[in-house]
Amino acid sequence: MTDNPFQSWMSKSVPRVEDDRLLQGRGKFLDDIRLDRLLMAAFVRSPVAHAILKKINLDAARALPGVRAVFSYNDLRPLLSLDRIPLALPSGAIRFDVDPPALAHEEICYVGEPIAVVIAETRAIAEDAVALVELEFDPLPVVMDPRDGVDKDAPKARLDCPDNLVARHVLKYGNGEAAFAAAAHRVKDCFRLNKGGGHSMEPRGIVARVDDDDLLTVWDSTQMPHRAKAILVNALGLSEEKVRVIAPDVGGGFGPKAVFHPEELVIPAVALKLRTPVKWAEDRFESFTATVQERVQIWDMEAAFDAEGKLLAIRGQLFHDHGAATPYGVALPYNAATNLIGPYALPAYDLEILMCLTNMVPACPTRGAGRPQGTFVMERLLDRAADELGLAREEIRQRNLIPLEQMPYTIPVIMRDGSTMTYDSGDYPECQRRVLEAAGWSEFDKRRDAARRDGRFLGIGLSNYVEGTGRGPFESASIRVGPSGKIMVSSGATAQGQGVKSMLAQISAGVLGMNPKDVHVVDGDTNATVLGLGAFASRQAVTAGNAIYLATRRVAEKARAMAAHMLEASADDLEIADGNIFVKGVPQLKVTLGDVSKALSGMPGYAIPGGMEPGLEAAVDFQPGPLTYTNGSHVAEVEVDPDTGAVKITRYVVVHDCGRMINPMMVEGQVLGGVVHGIGATLLEWMRYDDQGQPATVTYADYLLPTCDVVPRIEIHHMESPTPLNPLGVKGAAESGTIGAPAVIVSAIEDALRPLKIRIRDLPVTPARLRALIAAAQGKGAAP
Amino acid sequence: MPELYPVKIHVNGTTYERRVEPRMHLADFLRHEIDLTGTHIGCEHGVCGACTVLVDGASVRSCLMLAVQTDGRSVDTVEGVAAADGTLNPVQAALSKHHGLQCGFCTPGIIMTITEMRKESGGRQWTEDEVRAALSGNLCRCTGYQGMVDAALEVLTPLNLGRD
Numbered sequence: 001m002t003d004n005p006f007q008s009w010m011s012k013s014v015p016r017v018e019d020d021r022l023l024q025g026r027g028k029f030l031d032d033i034r035l036d037r038l039l040m041a042a043f044v045r046s047p048v049a050h051a052i053l054k055k056i057n058l059d060a061a062r063a064l065p066g067v068r069a070v071f072s073y074n075d076l077r078p079l080l081s082l083d084r085i086p087l088a089l090p091s092g093a094i095r096f097d098v099d100p101p102a103l104a105h106e107e108i109c110y111v112g113e114p115i116a117v118v119i120a121e122t123r124a125i126a127e128d129a130v131a132l133v134e135l136e137f138d139p140l141p142v143v144m145d146p147r148d149g150v151d152k153d154a155p156k157a158r159l160d161c162p163d164n165l166v167a168r169h170v171l172k173y174g175n176g177e178a179a180f181a182a183a184a185h186r187v188k189d190c191f192r193l194n195k196g197g198g199h200s201m202e203p204r205g206i207v208a209r210v211d212d213d214d215l216l217t218v219w220d221s222t223q224m225p226h227r228a229k230a231i232l233v234n235a236l237g238l239s240e241e242k243v244r245v246i247a248p249d250v251g252g253g254f255g256p257k258a259v260f261h262p263e264e265l266v267i268p269a270v271a272l273k274l275r276t277p278v279k280w281a282e283d284r285f286e287s288f289t290a291t292v293q294e295r296v297q298i299w300d301m302e303a304a305f306d307a308e309g310k311l312l313a314i315r316g317q318l319f320h321d322h323g324a325a326t327p328y329g330v331a332l333p334y335n336a337a338t339n340l341i342g343p344y345a346l347p348a349y350d351l352e353i354l355m356c357l358t359n360m361v362p363a364c365p366t367r368g369a370g371r372p373q374g375t376f377v378m379e380r381l382l383d384r385a386a387d388e389l390g391l392a393r394e395e396i397r398q399r400n401l402i403p404l405e406q407m408p409y410t411i412p413v414i415m416r417d418g419s420t421m422t423y424d425s426g427d428y429p430e431c432q433r434r435v436l437e438a439a440g441w442s443e444f445d446k447r448r449d450a451a452r453r454d455g456r457f458l459g460i461g462l463s464n465y466v467e468g469t470g471r472g473p474f475e476s477a478s479i480r481v482g483p484s485g486k487i488m489v490s491s492g493a494t495a496q497g498q499g500v501k502s503m504l505a506q507i508s509a510g511v512l513g514m515n516p517k518d519v520h521v522v523d524g525d526t527n528a529t530v531l532g533l534g535a536f537a538s539r540q541a542v543t544a545g546n547a548i549y550l551a552t553r554r555v556a557e558k559a560r561a562m563a564a565h566m567l568e569a570s571a572d573d574l575e576i577a578d579g580n581i582f583v584k585g586v587p588q589l590k591v592t593l594g595d596v597s598k599a600l601s602g603m604p605g606y607a608i609p610g611g612m613e614p615g616l617e618a619a620v621d622f623q624p625g626p627l628t629y630t631n632g633s634h635v636a637e638v639e640v641d642p643d644t645g646a647v648k649i650t651r652y653v654v655v656h657d658c659g660r661m662i663n664p665m666m667v668e669g670q671v672l673g674g675v676v677h678g679i680g681a682t683l684l685e686w687m688r689y690d691d692q693g694q695p696a697t698v699t700y701a702d703y704l705l706p707t708c709d710v711v712p713r714i715e716i717h718h719m720e721s722p723t724p725l726n727p728l729g730v731k732g733a734a735e736s737g738t739i740g741a742p743a744v745i746v747s748a749i750e751d752a753l754r755p756l757k758i759r760i761r762d763l764p765v766t767p768a769r770l771r772a773l774i775a776a777a778q779g780k781g782a783a784p
Numbered sequence: 785m786p787e788l789y790p791v792k793i794h795v796n797g798t799t800y801e802r803r804v805e806p807r808m809h810l811a812d813f814l815r816h817e818i819d820l821t822g823t824h825i826g827c828e829h830g831v832c833g834a835c836t837v838l839v840d841g842a843s844v845r846s847c848l849m850l851a852v853q854t855d856g857r858s859v860d861t862v863e864g865v866a867a868a869d870g871t872l873n874p875v876q877a878a879l880s881k882h883h884g885l886q887c888g889f890c891t892p893g894i895i896m897t898i899t900e901m902r903k904e905s906g907g908r909q910w911t912e913d914e915v916r917a918a919l920s921g922n923l924c925r926c927t928g929y930q931g932m933v934d935a936a937l938e939v940l941t942p943l944n945l946g947r948d
């Protein structure tokens with residue numbers, strides 16, 4: 001057997017086991033599920049951002065032919081054991097409970113909030129009935145800005161809370177006051193960052209069915225089926241064995257599908273009541289208004305530097321739009337705040353985080369989960385300081401990057417799991433050096449000057465970042481070899497396109513010397529794995545990957561011990577490959593894994609040979625401990641058209657380090673997707689509302705996602721600094737690409753317009769916004 | 785009940801006769817009337833391209849075309865692309881090789897778009913910019929597009945254009 005799985009299938013760009021079905025249109029996504037007697041649901045949603053709901057008239061909807069039932073809160077409440085859906089993860093920072101109800105009643109707090117549900121024979125009839133529902137309400141003032149919202153004279157976003165400050169947290173270490181007093185240089189700025197939605201191409205959806213024996217089966221387009229099951233058990237007052245949640249093929253997640261939404265409770269409750277299967281498939285208008293999104297952050301920040309440009313301290317305030325309810329917790333601004341520190345030595349930090357209730361859809365992490373915003377702020381402050389001190393941008397970073405000798409590096413910040421924030425491995429100065437070299441940074445001046453002579457404005461930017469990945473507390477994985485010799489793997493890990501099945505199959509196959517295609521993987525099914533967490537925080541290769549690695553090693557160990565008995569050889573002399581266990585150098589002296597499994601399955605009344613425990617299987621819940629930190633450096637080149645404010649990214653280079661790579665092709669796929677998501681957040685994606693809280697961008701013609709023609713070819717180079725924190729030495733990769741993108745692109749735009757001294761403070765940088773900045777600068781007399 | 789209209793639509797070489805509401809769009813017809821769920825709906829307003837199919841050989845957003853408008857016409861969907869024994873065609877194989885799909889939700893639309901590009905290419909080599917322009921009507925949130933661009937470039941070489 002190969003003890004080191006990296007010697008066989010590992011670290012190779014093996015094609016994915018998922019692809020064949022998906023390429024032939026044979027995937028089974030949520031809306032592809034067909035069941036007998038299946039009814040369709042449509043929701044009545046709030047048309048206003050804030051109001052008292054006085055009356056709902058459902059009579060006309062109920063009378064429409066083809067409608068089977070309509071439920072408002074009053075109809076639904078008797079089916080539930082709780083008044084509100086218990087979603088908030090515990091945090092000392094949270095001041096009030098604003099868990100959402102399953103359906104709104106009395107007070108409605110954002111456009112799109114579900115108020116009632118229609119169940120009909122077809123979706124078209126259900127939508128017809130929704131249009132017949134009459135709502136009467138008294139409008140209330142709205143809160144749309146997280147800084148105005150925490151003002152003591154602000155209107156209340158929710159009447160059931162004493163004020164809008166739903167949570168407050170102070171992140172503080174070191175002696176910032178003394179550092180600011182002694183600083184040679186200070187820079188100060190304020191940033192307003194919009195970040196849009198996850199926008200998985202498949203919207204959300206749910207199907208619920210009750211069997212004759214009262215088993216509730218729920219298909220949910222979710223990142224976290226086990227959490228969904230736990231909430232359903234609790235809110236419906238059922239026992240665990242009566243609820244099964246399955247994530248079918250899921251068409252992208254990116255954060256919002258990690259959040260349990262009210263519809264995920266309403267549809268199962270209704271199916272239980274009607275004892276008929278019910279499906280709700282979200283349409284895109286609903287996903288723009290009712291699916292959680294990331295939203296506004298305002299950062300009021302100041303940094304202190306010594307005379308050489310070394311960081312002494314950073315302080316400030318972060319105003320965070322929490323939305324109208326707590327769908328998850330306070331992780332989003334906390335990630336932003338801690339990720340600001342990045343790969344730099346920061347001796348003192350003092351940030352007050354103010355989370356403000358607003359009349360917008362609840363805010364949740366989307367790919368990057370707050371980290372791109374924190375990194376953006378830090379990198380802007382470094383660029384400002386570089387200008388102030390007359391240093392090159394790479395030089396000020398070089399002076400502040402944590403040197404390799406200081407790894408592992410500890411920062412006195414306590415994390416959610418109680419550990420102290422520690423960067424486990426990585427060579428940050430080398431990562432920056434490599435990206436500068438790969439991008440030809442030192443020759444860029446020549447290219448810029450030549451272009452300028454042709455009247456073109458080129459700029460280059462640089463950003464560095466880290467990402468804490470592989471969040472615990474654990475993930476489960478098990479492996480079973482059947483008497484047929486077939487390998488079955490299951491895990492609480494859940495896929496939305498990352499290639500979880502391929503990743504688990506590749507690791508198992510690596511240990512057993514087999515082809516990943518011969519490993520059957522079941523993920524995202526609460527019946528296949530009792531315990532599980534699922535997809536968030538770039539965690540599944542770290543947690544489930546190591547779980548299946550350890551479990552497969554146990555199986556291999558046991559198979560060798562049993563085979564040693566069967567072959568009358570020493571286990572040390574045996575090797576496993578291609579489903580056979582054989583004596584090294586004598587391949588004809590062999591038994592198959594199936595033979596071993598058969599022997600371990602037992603025969604009635606006979607002892608298991610060798611006195612071994614029955615079964616050829618193993619299960620491991622791997623607890624990763626503290627986060628493992630991925631890092632990267634990005635360089636981007638842009639061309640800016642000063643007449644239109646249009647920005648074209650002409651080159652993009654990434655140096656990325658996520659430890660050992662299981663499948664480099666899949667790692668690159670994750671980085672590419674992340675970078676492009678980051679490009680969207682920087683230049684295009686802007687979820688807009690009017691001042692009454694009406695969403696203004698609810699189609700992809702108004703809310704622009706990055707398309708193939710606006711993104712450049714992205715060059716990725718890898719470093720591999722294995723983490724000491726897990727046996728495979730792997731770190732997460734799924735979000736990291738997004739983190740460096742806003743910072744690097746904005747740095748490049750400012751560089752292109754350097755003669756104008758443009759300062760970009762707001763994201764996204766749309767052509768209209770950039771044109772306004774250029775016009776203002778030109779008005780001051782500068783010419784581009 | 786709204787009035788139903790008879791339609792006869794040829795999909796992947798099979799003729800389907802159904803009675804449908806005039807408001808039913810082609811994507812819903814394919815997915816719900818004849819259970820060909822490989823064609824996906826990502827936006828239902830004509831931007832994302834996930835629902836792309838070929839109608840009489842030309843690409844169409846099936847969420848923007850009514851089923852009654854396709855009466856008597858031929859529709860090609862992703863289910864008809866691979867060989868009957870499941871052998872992938874060159875477009876599908878190239879997408880897998882270049883990691884041009886992750887969740888696979890946009891993929892049927894990508895496959896049908898590249899299929900049309902191959903038909904229209906006149907046997908010439910495409911440039912990367914041309915491929916990017918031609919694929920810019922298909923949204924993908926997972927891949928960053930690079931893998932599908934590489935796959936398209938591979939199957940849009942004169943050498944590969946004849947193969948299917």
Ligand code: FES
Nearest residue numbers: 826827828833847
């Ligand atoms: S579903 Fe037809 S273009 Fe999006």
Ligand code: FES
Nearest residue numbers: 886887890924926
């Ligand atoms: S592969 Fe997921 S949207 Fe394209």
